[in-house]
Amino acid sequence: MSWHLSDEERRFVMTVRALAQSEFKGRAGRYMDGTFPWENIRALAELGVLGMAVPEEFSGLGLPVFDTALVLEEIAKVCYVTAMAVLGEVGVQTRIIASYAPQAIRARILPAVCRGEAILAICMTEPHAGTDVASYRTNVERRGGALRLNGVKTLISRAPEAAMFVVFTRVEKRPGREGIGCVLVEKGTPGLAVTGTFHTMGGENLHEVRFEDCELPAENLVVEEDGFRRLLTAFNTQRCLNPAISLGLAEGAFEEAVRYAREREAFGRPIGAFQGLRWKLAEMVREIEAARSILYRAAMSANPFPDPLLAALAKVTCNEMAQRVTSEALQVHGGYGFTDDFPVSRLYRGARYGTLGGGTSETLLDLIGKRVLSGFDPVDGILGLGVV
């Protein structure tokens, strides 16, 4: 399979690259204390980046998943925190609103997302259950003509900045995964509160969010019937976008390592002149290019959602690769790599996120294993899995 960008798409990606390299790179260190990168978000809104997942009728660009992955990759090369903030606007929450929200909410929120004025939070994880979705306790029920939401969510990104919360919740206490649907909660709703903050090694803050007797309009229950399966379909897109950030972090760290290997001298020679270092760089580029191939294949399979098996393979491959490559890039920098003075330590810390959010490596490997066991065909071999 080959990937092809039109001239217009290529120009768009190159414009984002130029902005990221000229402006974001220099100020990436500012966001390591939990500061939200508003200035970068506004600059990206001006380019149209925040509207990549928004349909054109709501002022967005409505671009394919592949283009979105390329843009996230460029941003992540220099600033993990900004890439994660952008993921919030081009990822699953925007896609759920665009696909399932009532027209009035779409018409109000989506153009504001494009302008960089409406940050969206997604609330899935609960204090006692992250991976174990079937154990969620948050519940919404109908009371008269309205809805009432109760529950606690945790490790939520961008909660203080969010204009809208996309909340995965049990509907009418129905049990199991099948009982999970999705409601939209607007900032300022009585009973909604951000009640805790965790600072992360990646730089951003995560938060606890409580919903206590939040009264919502009935139409804010946007996914109910067969809810979880439909929501998971949107999640396969996230499984191409999260690894795009991992790929970008690995590339950014690799570029730093190459620069350092050319400049730093030991024993009277640039360290890159030593075979031990050259092989390290070769291994890094080999891993990056292998991961890129599977990610781009997965992203290009989106029509409109990516193939679930390819997306899972891409996510695990890129997430795990980024940890190894950023660690090796840090090693090339010697002791200086461990200091805050070199970008590589930031990229390394950001790369640790990939295997945790959007489906852990363990969960996805289990999913891949099940698909192999059920789909592997002794006659067709791996062709039976439908990914080649």
Ligand SMILES: Cc1cc2nc3c(=O)[nH]c(=O)nc-3n(C[C@H](O)[C@H](O)[C@H](O)COP(=O)(O)OP(=O)(O)OC[C@H]3O[C@@H](n4cnc5c(N)ncnc54)[C@H](O)[C@@H]3O)c2cc1C
């Ligand atoms: C930077 C960052 C941003 C985040 N942003 C958000 C957000 O905006 N919204 C949100 O809802 N959540 C967010 N999260 C939370 C994230 O989605 C959860 O951390 C993730 O789903 C895992 O849940 P958990 O932390 O409860 O781990 P657990 O589910 O408790 O898992 C702990 C460990 O056990 C393993 N495990 C669990 N079940 C199995 C199994 N069946 N087989 C094998 N291994 C298993 C896991 O893989 C993991 O290694 C964020 C997390 C991070 C790090």
